[in-house]
Amino acid sequence: MMRTKKKTYCAFCGKEIRWIRDKSSGKSVPVEPRCMCFIPDPNGQQIFIGLDGGARRGREVQDGLIGYHRHNCAMMPCHTILSDKEARNRCWA
Ligand SMILES: [Zn+2]
Numbered sequence: 676m677m678r679t680k681k682k683t684y685c686a687f688c689g690k691e692i693r694w695i696r697d698k699s700s701g702k703s704v705p706v707e708p709r710c711m712c713f714i715p716d717p718n719g720q721q722i723f724i725g726l727d728g729g730a731r732r733g734r735e736v737q738d739g740l741i742g743y744h745r746h747n748c749a750m751m752p753c754h755t756i757l758s759d760k761e762a763r764n765r766c767w768a
Pocket residue numbers: 685686687688689690746747748749750751
């Protein structure tokens with residue numbers, strides 16, 4: 676019997692996700708399990724989460740940096756990541 680790598684599922688919607696640790700904040704970011712290639716582009720239409728957990732605007736290409744789409748969960752109280760950052764910004768304001 677084939678054993679595949681242990682999968683992670685979103686606790687809120689039950690979809691398969693991956694976690695990428697954001698090196699700058701130490702928080703883990705939920706992303707879609709499928710990785711893709713992108714190049715950073717300030718005019719890009721999409722946001723990619725790089726392997727270092729940093730979010731970059733860019734566009735999808737055949738060959739480039741490895742990135743993931745953030746898991747935008749409809750079921751998740753999805754303000755957690757942003758509001759933490761906002762709260763910290765407010766702390767320092
Ligand atoms: Zn979800």
